[in-house]
Every structure is written in structure tokens, then in C-alpha cells.
Amino acid sequence: MTIGQNLFYKGSVFFIFNFLLLNAITAQNHTPRFNEIDVQHYIFNLSLSDDSDIIKGRTIISIKFLKTLNEFHLDLNTKNETSGKGMVVQKIMEEENEIEFRQEGKKLYFSLTNLAQIGDIRTFSIEYQGVPEDGLVISKNKFGDRTFFGDNWPDRAHHWLPCVDHPSDKATVEFIVTAPNHYQVIANGEQIEETNLNDEYKLTHWKENVVLPTKVMVIGVARFAVQQAGYVEQIPVTSWVYPQNREEGFDDYSLAVEVLDYFYKKMGSYPYPKLANVQSKTRYGGMENAGNIFYNENSVNGNKDQVKLIAHEIAHQWFGNSASELNWHHIWLSEGFATYMTDLYIEEAMGDAEFKKQLIKERQKVIDFSKVSSVPIINTAITDYNDLLNANSYQKGAWVLHMLRKEVGDKNFWNGIRKYYESYKFSNALSEDFQKIMEQVSGKKLDLFFKQWLYFPGHPKIKKEWKQIKKNKIVLTIKQMQSGQHFTFPLELELTSKNGETFQKKVKINTTTQEFTLKVKAEIESIKLDPNCWLLFEETGLTIETN
Numbered sequence: 042m043t044i045g046q047n048l049f050y051k052g053s054v055f056f057i058f059n060f061l062l063l064n065a066i067t068a069q070n071h072t073p074r075f076n077e078i079d080v081q082h083y084i085f086n087l088s089l090s091d092d093s094d095i096i097k098g099r100t101i102i103s104i105k106f107l108k109t110l111n112e113f114h115l116d117l118n119t120k121n122e123t124s125g126k127g128m129v130v131q132k133i134m135e136e137e138n139e140i141e142f143r144q145e146g147k148k149l150y151f152s153l154t155n156l157a158q159i160g161d162i163r164t165f166s167i168e169y170q171g172v173p174e175d176g177l178v179i180s181k182n183k184f185g186d187r188t189f190f191g192d193n194w195p196d197r198a199h200h201w202l203p204c205v206d207h208p209s210d211k212a213t214v215e216f217i218v219t220a221p222n223h224y225q226v227i228a229n230g231e232q233i234e235e236t237n238l239n240d241e242y243k244l245t246h247w248k249e250n251v252v253l254p255t256k257v258m259v260i261g262v263a264r265f266a267v268q269q270a271g272y273v274e275q276i277p278v279t280s281w282v283y284p285q286n287r288e289e290g291f292d293d294y295s296l297a298v299e300v301l302d303y304f305y306k307k308m309g310s311y312p313y314p315k316l317a318n319v320q321s322k323t324r325y326g327g328m329e330n331a332g333n334i335f336y337n338e339n340s341v342n343g344n345k346d347q348v349k350l351i352a353h354e355i356a357h358q359w360f361g362n363s364a365s366e367l368n369w370h371h372i373w374l375s376e377g378f379a380t381y382m383t384d385l386y387i388e389e390a391m392g393d394a395e396f397k398k399q400l401i402k403e404r405q406k407v408i409d410f411s412k413v414s415s416v417p418i419i420n421t422a423i424t425d426y427n428d429l430l431n432a433n434s435y436q437k438g439a440w441v442l443h444m445l446r447k448e449v450g451d452k453n454f455w456n457g458i459r460k461y462y463e464s465y466k467f468s469n470a471l472s473e474d475f476q477k478i479m480e481q482v483s484g485k486k487l488d489l490f491f492k493q494w495l496y497f498p499g500h501p502k503i504k505k506e507w508k509q510i511k512k513n514k515i516v517l518t519i520k521q522m523q524s525g526q527h528f529t530f531p532l533e534l535e536l537t538s539k540n541g542e543t544f545q546k547k548v549k550i551n552t553t554t555q556e557f558t559l560k561v562k563a564e565i566e567s568i569k570l571d572p573n574c575w576l577l578f579e580e581t582g583l584t585i586e587t588n
């Protein structure tokens with residue numbers, strides 16, 4: 042996802058703090074359910090109306106049992122008596138039998154009289170209703186029209202859908218939505234039915250045949266103008282915008298066709314049957330919902346200037362949606378990837394100078410963030426997943442990939458990216474899995490590389506000192522000034538002579554202080570670190586140049 046730009050770029054910490062207060066999201070401790078139950082398929086029947094914000098649901102869920110159990114639970118937010126919001130379950134059935142249940146906080150417990158055995162697949166039907174406190178945003182859009190938009194990231198699906206609200210448990214999904222006739226309904230997968238039931242209501246049925254994590258399962262229900270923007274390898278690309286924004290919206294979102302084409306060629310086949318680009322009420326700048334990306338409603342402006350936002354969300358279809366992190370703390374596998382894939386699209390579409398400019402901006406964000414919060418990318422201390430939406434997950438994650446590309450070379454890098462995707466599509470991975478694939482394709486040991494960039498906080502803060510001791514010799518000292526561990530990395534240098542000539546050298550840094558004697562051909566005027574923009578570092582301290 043892309044964070045609302047103004048909020049994020051002006052300081053993520055402030056944003057997250059406010060965000061918490063406004064939305065009263067509390068930290069959740071997810072005991073991994075991946076060893077108890079495994080959801081196979083969801084059918085979410087939902088009835089929506091204009092008379093109230095109450096949604097009526099009937100969820101049919103098929104569950105495979107991984108343990109012998111007489112009790113298990115799903116995530117579903119119980120009605121809060123003070124706010125009146127939340128879901129009340131009326132009945133749970135398994136075929137003809139009523140199942141005993143109880144709701145406690147965010148959990149819906151099932152009691153089975155008929156014990157579930159390992160390997161059983163059983164199907165339950167859950168009837169419930171209520172006003173969603175979150176997750177399904179029922180509100181008015183900027184033109185005053187009533188709209189309903191799912192906005193589940195990170196684990197807000199359980200506010201309106203009974204589910205296992207964790208990216209490790211993926212399942213196929215159908216949405217069967219009954220809503221007033223004047224709305225159009227978009228959801229994941231392919232539309233398999235649209236029927237006017239009577240003068241008032243319409244039924245729309247969407248079905249996704251590949252597994253998704255709940256964070257990207259959504260519906261969007263609004264008055265829409267819909268246009269076919271094009272096809273990429275038989276994948277239809279459509280634009281869904283507010284009718285009042287019809288012309289500008291179609292024009293703005295048409296950019297998605299060329300972006301999808303680029304990623305398709307680079308990363309291999311697109312995972313879903315369609316790509317719809319939807320103007321919406323998401324709280325984020327953009328949210329990568331599988332096969333139907335929801336962009337914030339102000340992303341439509343008629344300027345066709347949202348290519349980075351569009352590229353970021355499209356890249357997520359491969360990384361994050363299809364190959365997903367197994368657990369939240371590895372979210373850089375989503376956000377770092379989407380950020381760097383966007384940079385690579387910029388490199389392709391706008392050239393090297395624009396690409397470097399983008400990388401330098403991203404490096405600065407990492408440096409700024411490290412001054413506020415000195416934590417590693419993989420930070421298991423975080424219990425509120427919204428706190429993972431920071432420059433470490435996005436920009437530092439992107440920089441890890443950029444440095445990895447230099448470390449293994451372009452060809453190995455792309456082979457590794459494709460192989461990682463092929464190996465983990467429709468599945469889940471941890472950072473170690475990605476490391477293994479990169480080691481296989483490059484034949485290099487990458488332990489230290491991944492350890493220092495993912496598990497150490499910060500980055501090298503480099504102080505350089507140099508002196509020309511002879512006409513053809515300089516002595517260069519490189520010191521790593523950061524507290525904590527030192528980093529190991531190749532460092533490129535650009536030396537400029539007094540008569541304006543430049544030439545480059547490379548040294549290998551593997552300890553705190555190192556001295557290098559470099560051969561030169563002329564009197565040196567200056568030395569620039571990392572002239573080709575391949576290193577995440579910060580230059581610090583006084584530079585002592587004695588000639």
C-alpha cells in the first residue's frame with residue numbers, strides 16, 4: 042500500500058500516533074493459527090442497504106483441520122455495547138446441525154460435539170449482522186454519494202467478515218452482494234453474475250479462484266463509471282471511477298496498462314484474472330487489493346501524474362498479494378519490493394537520472410527515520426502492525442534490493458526475483474526463503490548481507506580522511522562512525538584531480554577503521570563516496586583534506 046502522501050512524508054511517527062487515537066486500533070497478539078486450522082474457501086454473502094449501515098452476512102467457510110479439535114475460533118469483532126458497532130452472530134450451521142458458539146472480543150469460538158480430526162474438511166455457515174466499526178468503510182465520497190469500500194489492511198477484515206485475519210492463511214473467496222440497484226459492485230476475481238432481483242435490489246457475484254490473504258479481499262459498492270482501459274496478455278485492465286470524475290479518471294487510470302505490461306514482462310505471469318483500478322475511500326494513498334486496486338479518491342485529478350502510485354500497487358499484485366509475507370514482521374517482502382519495483386519502472390520509463398533521483402530521495406527517508414527510531418527492518422518488538430508502515434519497510438527495504446542487485450549482478454538479480462516469485466506465488470515466505478533463492482541463483486553466500494541489512498539497525502555513517510603523500514599516492518582512511526555493529530560493503534570512490542579529471546576506484550570495507558593507499562596520476566582535489574548511488578550510507582563528520 043501507499044500511505045497517504047502528505048501524512049506519511051511529513052513524518053510517519055506523528056501520523057501513526059494520530060492514526061491510533063482516531064481509530065482506536067489496539068495491538069493484537071496473533072497466536073499463529075497456521076498449525077490449527079487452514080481455511081480453504083470463503084463465500085461471503087452480504088446484504089447492504091441505504092436505510093442503515095447494518096450489514097447482514099451469511100458466510101460459508103470451508104476449513105481444513107490441522108489438529109484434532111473440539112473447539113476452534115475465527116476472528117470476528119463482537120458488538121461493542123457502547124458504540125453499538127460490531128457483529129452479532131445469530132446462528133452457525135454445519136449442514137443440518139446447529140453449532141454451539143460464543144463471541145468474545147474479537148473472536149468467534151465454535152464448540153464441536155462431533156470432534157474434528159486431522160485432515161477433515163468441514164463447512165460451516167455463519168449468520169450475522171451489525172454495523173462495521175471498521176474494515177468496511179460506509180460513508181459518503183467527495184461528491185456526497187453513499188459508498189461502501191472494504192479497507193482491510195493489516196487485519197481489519199474481521200470487523201465485517203468472519204475469517205482467519207492473518208496473511209499466512211490464504212483461501213479462495215467469493216463475494217455475493219445484494220445492494221440497491223443504483224450501485225455497481227466490484228470485488229476480487231471474475232464477475233460471474235449480475236441480476237436485478239426486483240425494482241430495488243441487485244445481486245452481484247464475484248469469484249476468485251486463486252488463494253488470497255484477507256488483507257486484500259474486498260468489495261467496493263458505489264455509483265461508478267467503468268471503462269475498459271486495455272488488455273495485457275488477455276488480462277482486462279479496467280477503470281472504475283466516480284461518475285462525476287468520468288473523463289479525468291479514465292485518463293488518469295489508463296496509465297495502468299503500460300505499467301502492467303512492464304511488470305508482466307519482467308516478473309512473469311500476472312496472478313489474477315483482471316486488473317481493476319478503483320477510485321475509493323481507502324484511508325491509504327492506495328491499497329493493493331488483489332485484482333482491484335483501491336486508490337484514494339483524490340488520486341483522480343486529470344493530470345495523469347500518479348504513475349508511481351499506480352506502479353507501486355500493481356507491483357504488489359506479485360509481491361505482497363501473491364507471494365506474501367508469512368508473518369507481519371517480514372512486511373518488507375511486500376513494501377520494500379513494491380517500492381523498488383516502482384523504482385525499476387522509473388528506471389525503464391524515465392531513465393537513469395530519474396531513477397537515481399528517486400533512490401537518493403529514498404535513502405534520505407531512511408536516514409531521517411533512523412534518527413527518530415533506531416530499529417532494524419525486521420523488528421519483532423512491533424505489536425501494532427500499523428507501526429510497520431515506516432521507512433524501514435518501504436525505503437530501506439527497497440535499498441536492500443538495490444544493493445543486492447549490485448552484489449549479485451543484474452542478471453542474477455532478475456533470475457532470483459522471478460525464481461522467488463515462482464516458488465512462493467499463491468503462498469507465503471520469510472526473508473530467509475528469499476535469501477536462499479538469491480544464494481542459489483548467484484552462487485554467493487549472502488548471510489552477512491541479509492543479516493546486516495535486515496537485522497542491524499541503522500546504516501554505515503562514514504567519515505573519510507585523506508592525504509596525498511606523493512605525487513602518485515594518496516592515503517585514504519574510512520571510519521564507520523555509527524554506534525553498534527560495523528557493516529561490510531564495497532565502497533566506490535570518485536576522485537577528481539586539480540585539473541578536473543575524474544576517475545573511479547573501489548575498496549572493500551569490512552571493519553570500523555580502514556586505511557587504503559591508492560595510486561593516482563595527478564594531484565587530487567576531492568574524493569566523492571558512492572558516486573554511482575549503490576550504497577545505503579550517510580557521510581558524516583569533518584572531512585580532513587591535507588595537501
Ligand SMILES: [Zn+2]
Binds near residue numbers: 042043329353376
Ligand atoms: Zn505498498
